[in-house]
Amino acid sequence: MRFRAFLFAVAGVIGLLAPANSQILTVDHPGQYTQDDIARGGLSYNAQCFQCHGRDGDQISGIDLRRGLFRRSQSDEDLAQTITRGTPGGMPAFKLDPAELTGIVAFIRAGFDTSASVRVGDAARGRAVFQGKGECASCHRVAGQGPRVAPDLSDIGIARAPAVLERSVRDPASALLPINRPVRIVMRDGRTIRGRRLNEDTHTVQLIDEKERLVSIVKKDVRSFDVAKESAMPAYAGKLSNDEIADVVAYLLTLRRQ
Amino acid sequence: MTRHVALSALLIVTALSTIDAQVTSDRLLKAADEPQNWITYSGGYAGHRHSQLTQITPANVKNLELKWILPNQVFGAWQSTPIVVDGIMYVTQRPNDVLAVDAKTGRVFWQYRYTVSPDARVCCGANNRGVAILGDTLYMGTLDAHLVAIDRTTGRSLWDVTVGDPKLGYSITMAPLVVKDKVLVGSGGGEYGIRGFIAAFDAKTGKELWRVYTIPGPGEKGNESWSGDSWKSGGASVWVTPSYDPALNLTYWGVGNPGPDFNPAQRMGDNLYTDSVLALDPDTGALKWYFQFSPHDPYDYDSVQIGVLADINWKGTPTKAILWGNRNGFFYVLDRTNGKFLSATPFVKVNWASGIDDKGRPIPTPQPEGQPTWPGVQGGTNWYSPSYSPRTGLFYLSAWDGYASIFKPESSQYVPGRNFLGGGATPYAGVTGAPGVRVGRATPINTWTDAAGNGAVIAIDPLTGQKKWTFKQFDVTDSGNLTTATDLLFTGGREGYFYALDARTGAELWKASLGGQIANGPMTYSVDGKQYVAVISGNSLIAFALRD
Numbered sequence: 001m002r003f004r005a006f007l008f009a010v011a012g013v014i015g016l017l018a019p020a021n022s023q024i025l026t027v028d029h030p031g032q033y034t035q036d037d038i039a040r041g042g043l044s045y046n047a048q049c050f051q052c053h054g055r056d057g058d059q060i061s062g063i064d065l066r067r068g069l070f071r072r073s074q075s076d077e078d079l080a081q082t083i084t085r086g087t088p089g090g091m092p093a094f095k096l097d098p099a100e101l102t103g104i105v106a107f108i109r110a111g112f113d114t115s116a117s118v119r120v121g122d123a124a125r126g127r128a129v130f131q132g133k134g135e136c137a138s139c140h141r142v143a144g145q146g147p148r149v150a151p152d153l154s155d156i157g158i159a160r161a162p163a164v165l166e167r168s169v170r171d172p173a174s175a176l177l178p179i180n181r182p183v184r185i186v187m188r189d190g191r192t193i194r195g196r197r198l199n200e201d202t203h204t205v206q207l208i209d210e211k212e213r214l215v216s217i218v219k220k221d222v223r224s225f226d227v228a229k230e231s232a233m234p235a236y237a238g239k240l241s242n243d244e245i246a247d248v249v250a251y252l253l254t255l256r257r258q
Numbered sequence: 259m260t261r262h263v264a265l266s267a268l269l270i271v272t273a274l275s276t277i278d279a280q281v282t283s284d285r286l287l288k289a290a291d292e293p294q295n296w297i298t299y300s301g302g303y304a305g306h307r308h309s310q311l312t313q314i315t316p317a318n319v320k321n322l323e324l325k326w327i328l329p330n331q332v333f334g335a336w337q338s339t340p341i342v343v344d345g346i347m348y349v350t351q352r353p354n355d356v357l358a359v360d361a362k363t364g365r366v367f368w369q370y371r372y373t374v375s376p377d378a379r380v381c382c383g384a385n386n387r388g389v390a391i392l393g394d395t396l397y398m399g400t401l402d403a404h405l406v407a408i409d410r411t412t413g414r415s416l417w418d419v420t421v422g423d424p425k426l427g428y429s430i431t432m433a434p435l436v437v438k439d440k441v442l443v444g445s446g447g448g449e450y451g452i453r454g455f456i457a458a459f460d461a462k463t464g465k466e467l468w469r470v471y472t473i474p475g476p477g478e479k480g481n482e483s484w485s486g487d488s489w490k491s492g493g494a495s496v497w498v499t500p501s502y503d504p505a506l507n508l509t510y511w512g513v514g515n516p517g518p519d520f521n522p523a524q525r526m527g528d529n530l531y532t533d534s535v536l537a538l539d540p541d542t543g544a545l546k547w548y549f550q551f552s553p554h555d556p557y558d559y560d561s562v563q564i565g566v567l568a569d570i571n572w573k574g575t576p577t578k579a580i581l582w583g584n585r586n587g588f589f590y591v592l593d594r595t596n597g598k599f600l601s602a603t604p605f606v607k608v609n610w611a612s613g614i615d616d617k618g619r620p621i622p623t624p625q626p627e628g629q630p631t632w633p634g635v636q637g638g639t640n641w642y643s644p645s646y647s648p649r650t651g652l653f654y655l656s657a658w659d660g661y662a663s664i665f666k667p668e669s670s671q672y673v674p675g676r677n678f679l680g681g682g683a684t685p686y687a688g689v690t691g692a693p694g695v696r697v698g699r700a701t702p703i704n705t706w707t708d709a710a711g712n713g714a715v716i717a718i719d720p721l722t723g724q725k726k727w728t729f730k731q732f733d734v735t736d737s738g739n740l741t742t743a744t745d746l747l748f749t750g751g752r753e754g755y756f757y758a759l760d761a762r763t764g765a766e767l768w769k770a771s772l773g774g775q776i777a778n779g780p781m782t783y784s785v786d787g788k789q790y791v792a793v794i795s796g797n798s799l800i801a802f803a804l805r806d
Contacts, residue, residue: 062373062376069373071376141409141412141414143416144409144414144416144417148409148411148412152409152412152414154414154415155414198367198368199365199366199367199368201365203363204360204363204365206360206365206366206367208367208411208412212411213411214346214358214360214367214411216345216360216362216363216365216367218363257414257415
């Protein structure tokens with residue numbers, strides 16, 4: 001039941017978006033899918049689609065199934081038709097029974113996310129929380145607005161599945177990507193640099209510092225290099241209500257700028 | 259001693275004060291005053307590709323060593339010129355990625371990826387030649403004819419506007435030019451029967467502010483230079499960054515070939531403004547003057563070169579000149595205030611014209627059917643960046659000499675979005691069936707040999723049009739050229755050698771065998787007091803500096 005709400009909300013949210021460029025963002029959902037459909041679809045996907053489209057659905061140029069970027073399809077019907085008829089000079093036609101077909105479409109529509117625990121609320125309310133009570137916008141940048149200290153969220157709606165977004169809001173430490181862990185570097189000349197890593201190798205590290213500058217450091221010039229385990233972001237479980245978190249997740253899912 | 263300390267302190271303060279500064283339009287005007295940076299495609303508005311840096315000299319250039327290599331993750335000619343701003347390099351790679359690179363180590367801060375529409379079509383590969391910068395924003399044109407603005411700290415897009423319809427063959431491959439608060443671009447697509455244009459966009463919002471077609475429409479002066487409706491699909495693409503004279507407030511745009519390329523009978527007349535230079539007011543797009551190099555062109559002699567702005571003493575008169583090494587094989591000097599023709603001299607073997615008359619119009623000598631025309635379809639030069647050194651007063655360009663094609667016109671029908679060539683051109687190699695020079699170098703083996711033509715860097719004295727020296731290469735060259743204030747010239751070629759020459763004599767002072775074809779313009783910059791020279795060879799961006 002909660003999952004139905006999730007799908008419905010996603011459809012509504014994405015429907016508000018104008019396509020950012022010629023890529024098609026899918027919008028129409030004539031049906032809704034049960035978790036059984038999605039789970040069955042995941043199995044069928046692994047058996048039939050995985051080899052060409054890959055684990056994350058992005059192995060074919062210009063297509064990202066998990067994030068809803070297709071070449072031709074818009075509606076569920078389009079998707080089903082592409083699967084059953086194939087494409088000229090490209091994908092072969094697949095013969096599937098109706099349940100399998102429904103499952104694969106559901107699995108794609110659910111962003112390859114078989115977790116049913118996600119609740120997606122209202123994006124407009126979520127935006128208000130993001131900019132107001134949650135103070136998210138005081139660290140995160142969206143579409144060229146806001147500070148650069150924390151990761152830019154302009155494309156977070158296609159970069160993360162809904163379940164991961166929710167976990168990131170509730171308990172950031174549990175979902176924080178290692179590259180985003182705060183670092184504190186003391187140089188041999190005594191300077192201290194705090195920031196967030198962008199890239200690292202054996203001999204150098206590139207980061208954005210507290211003053212939003214891109215800094216590249218050669219490790220032989222470093223006295224100490226500490227990577228914090230905790231996130232600089234507060235956990236919002238308990239700080240925001242469940243409804244508010246669901247709203248924020250809905251808002252984040254609308255952020256799909258390339 | 260005290261003075262030395264004070265001076266050092268001042269230098270440090272100066273260095274710190276520029277580190278976080280935005281790239282204002284004032285900085286773009288005075289790019290030559292900050293030679294540690296390279297903030298426009300040609301290193302400055304005048305199109306000189308000349309640097310004031312002096313650490314690397316003819317005496318120590320032999321001590322250059324490899325500092326870093328950044329390999330491209332995609333294949334195909336890599337034509338981009340990086341820019342460098344306060345230690346950070348921004349470079350594009352195929353199809354429309356931008357990388358922010360630590361200019362000292364070659365390590366990457368971020369990568370911006372633009373997904374090109376499957377509708378994009380380009381004649382000659384997924385090329386992109388670089389970004390422009392203003393404030394904290396980078397600007398890139400895309401293969402599907404969008405203009406995107408990118409935050410230079412985060413690598414995220416700020417806006418993305420449609421400039422042309424890729425289904426009709428419109429594309430952008432040039433590095434944009436920022437003038438004041440506007441971003442200026444032109445559209446490629448000269449092989450698809452486009453109607454070319456140049457447009458200006460608000461740097462903050464991406465709002466289009468003006469658009470000028472490079473083919474005049476009905477009722478506009480110049481439209482009569484096209485028979486019938488041929489102006490509608492007449493090409494006139496723009497795909498190389500213009501130069502700009504702030505004092506005259508004029509931008510100088512090279513315009514590409516007419517369409518169909520090889521069958522002029524389908525477009526009788528001079529076909530304005532194909533194969534021309536246009537002087538446009540960057541505020542309004544108003545056309546101040548034009549000069550057409552190759553009227554009614556059947557040879558694909560795009561005038562998509564960088565016009566080099568030089569103040570010279572022309573026959574005793576101080577003259578604001580524009581120097582132009584044209585694809586048609588002639589080197590031109592024009593008065594850039596009004597477009598007046600001053601001189602033209604061939605710099606390679608030419609037989610398509612017996613000369614240029616005193617108005618600047620070629621005297622055509624079409625060759626009999628099946629006979630070779632010099633220079634061939636790729637031209638005596640092409641889009642490869644020239645260099646100009648105010649110290650030597652010489653103009654340097656990459657040339658293809660002794661290179662010809664056999665042109666075959668055919669009738670061709672315009673179909674939207676399809677090739678509109680009007681026949682073709684075959685490279686001439688002296689012996690029937692022998693391989694001719696290809697577009698780009700796809701293998702490490704050269705079987706066409708110099709019988710099909712050879713490459714050269716040529717130094718031309720603009721006052722006489724005569725060659726001061728020629729540095730000959732066995733295979734042809736698509737490399738740009740860079741000169742420095744120590745009279746060094748850096749260049750490359752298809753063979754993958756990267757050279758430092760004496761800019762006064764053409765003597766070879768140093769070379770590195772990098773292996774892959776060099777098809778970009780070398781550039782130079784300095785970080786923490788060390789001068790680097792960067793070049794792209796094959797799929798690698800490579801930086802050299804003096805041994806520590």
